[in-house]
Amino acid sequence: MFLPRLFRLGNWVMRALPPRVRYPLAAVTGRCAFYLMPRRRRVAFENFAQVLGLPWSDPLVKRTAHHAFGNYFKMFADFMLMDTLKPEEIRRMVRPQGREQIDRVLEGGKGAIVVTAHVSNWDILAAAAAVYGYPISAVTSDLPSGGINELMIASRERIGMKMIPLGPGSPRQILKALGRNELVALASDLYSGDRGVRVPFFNRPALFPSGPAAIALKTGAPILPVWCRRQTDNVYIAEIEAPIEVSRTGDTQRDIQVTTERIVRFFERIIRREPDQWLVFMPVWRLEQAPQPPAPPMQPVLDPS
Numbered sequence: 001m002f003l004p005r006l007f008r009l010g011n012w013v014m015r016a017l018p019p020r021v022r023y024p025l026a027a028v029t030g031r032c033a034f035y036l037m038p039r040r041r042r043v044a045f046e047n048f049a050q051v052l053g054l055p056w057s058d059p060l061v062k063r064t065a066h067h068a069f070g071n072y073f074k075m076f077a078d079f080m081l082m083d084t085l086k087p088e089e090i091r092r093m094v095r096p097q098g099r100e101q102i103d104r105v106l107e108g109g110k111g112a113i114v115v116t117a118h119v120s121n122w123d124i125l126a127a128a129a130a131v132y133g134y135p136i137s138a139v140t141s142d143l144p145s146g147g148i149n150e151l152m153i154a155s156r157e158r159i160g161m162k163m164i165p166l167g168p169g170s171p172r173q174i175l176k177a178l179g180r181n182e183l184v185a186l187a188s189d190l191y192s193g194d195r196g197v198r199v200p201f202f203n204r205p206a207l208f209p210s211g212p213a214a215i216a217l218k219t220g221a222p223i224l225p226v227w228c229r230r231q232t233d234n235v236y237i238a239e240i241e242a243p244i245e246v247s248r249t250g251d252t253q254r255d256i257q258v259t260t261e262r263i264v265r266f267f268e269r270i271i272r273r274e275p276d277q278w279l280v281f282m283p284v285w286r287l288e289q290a291p292q293p294p295a296p297p298m299q300p301v302l303d304p305s
Contacts, residue, residue, distance in 0.1 A: 004151050010080040023074050023234045030073030034066050040281040044068060047284055050202045051275055067276035071230065075121045075279060082123065083155040087131040090159065094128035094228065098240035101224065102134055102183070105243060110221045111178035113212050115244070117189035117227060117267045120277045121236060125228045126185045128238055130160035135182040137162040139170060171215070178221045185226075188212055189267045190280055197260040202268060204285050213259035216246045223259070225266045229274050241266070 014022060034041055044065035049056040052064065078093070085093075105112045114129075114136070116122050126138040138156070140163055153163050164173045164184070177184050188209050196207035216223050222243040228236045244266060247258035271278045 007080065007151060008083065011083045014077050014080045015084065019234060022077055026073040026077040027070035030070040031066055033073065034069040037069075041065065041069075043283055044281050047278075047280060048275060050204055050285060051271055051278070053203070064276045068279060068281075071120070071277050072279045072281070074230065074234070075123075078121055078124055082127065083151065085127075085159070087159055090124065090127055090131045092235075094124060094236045094238050096128065096132060096238045096240065099132070101240045101242060102129075105222045105224055106134075106181055106183075108222065109181050110219060111181050112183050112222050112224045112243075113178070113216055114183050114185040114224050114226050115188050115212050115263050115266070116185065116225070117270060118187055118278065118280050119270055119274060120228045120230045120279070122185075122187045122228075124236060125226065125238055126161055127156065127159055128228075128236075129183060129185070130156075135160075135162075135177075135180065136185055137164050137173070137177045137182055138185045139164045139166060139174065141166045171211075174215060175219065178215070178219050183224070184215075184221075186212055188263065189271075190282065190284065192282075197257055199257075199261050199264045201264055201284070202271075206285050208260050208264060210256050210260060212263060213246070213256040216259065217248070217252065217255055222246070223263065225263070227270045229270075229277060 017025065045056040045061055048064045048068070049058070049061045052058070052061055054061050102112070114126075116125060126136055129136040138161060156163055162177070162182075164170055164177070174184050186209075188211070191207045191209050193207070193209075195210075197210045197213075198205050199208050200206075201208075212223055215221065223246060224243050225241045226238065228238040230236055244259070244262050247255040247262075249255055
């Protein structure tokens with residue numbers, strides 16, 4: 001099939017380039033793409049204007065968007081490498097901070113729901129958890145057909161990751177993974193459905209998946225906020241923070257709302273810290289949608305994108 005061959009060619013090229021060439025080249029390519037992708041550029045202006053609290057035409061907004069395109073292509077370079085990266089290579093690329101938080105929550109025996117955002121490289125974050133010895137399942141959307149999805153799954157399973165495809169069977173698989181005292185990772189800052197939780201995000205309402213909060217309420221599993229940031233030397237720092245408090249008042253819908261708001265506050269904080277590493281080029285604030293009630297907690301909305 002054509003796409004897997006193209007992917008493997010990209011992997012070979014990335015392997016052939018030393019990091020001192022690979023990442024500057026990827027950044028330059030991304031910054032060129034900034035000028036060639038007007039629709040994505042316009043969305044980036046709108047998103048970063050909201051994050052920074054500035055007009056979309058402000059020079060800082062444009063500069064942040066420009067850098068974000070470069071960072072996205074650097075992330076994509078690492079994505080291409082994942083097919084052949086060895087565990088020791090991933091450990092060199094990702095330095096964890098706060099591993100004791102993972103050890104502590106897993107002592108509870110209920111697994112943990114790992115929430116993260118599309119910051120820096122969410123894919124290598126889950127891979128790093130696996131190679132550092134933690135059982136982890138990542139909830140993911142399928143990639144385009146043509147063999148790429150199968151290739152991606154195989155490359156992750158090779159290093160110990162498990163993949164949970166997004167779909168009707170996702171909740172059942174998530175519950176089983178938590179029952180085995182595993183980590184379940186969800187990138188939850190981007191939601192494309194219409195039955196999410198309406199939460200202020202950088203002072204403007206946006207929809208977020210109810211899944212992490214609903215699952216935590218159902219299972220008693222803690223919610224562990226984790227993210228990674230790329231340093232100037234292109235090494236990732238994975239930061240594992242203390243669990244997010246899960247609201248448990250007995251009012252399920254209210255508890256989902258409050259817990260999701262706490263998750264979103266975490267997203268705001270890390271995005272403010274590294275705005276040009278928030279790699280979201282899709283509309284986030286869709287105000288034309290009427291607010292919808294969250295999905296029933298037995299069927300949590302899961303849309304990690």
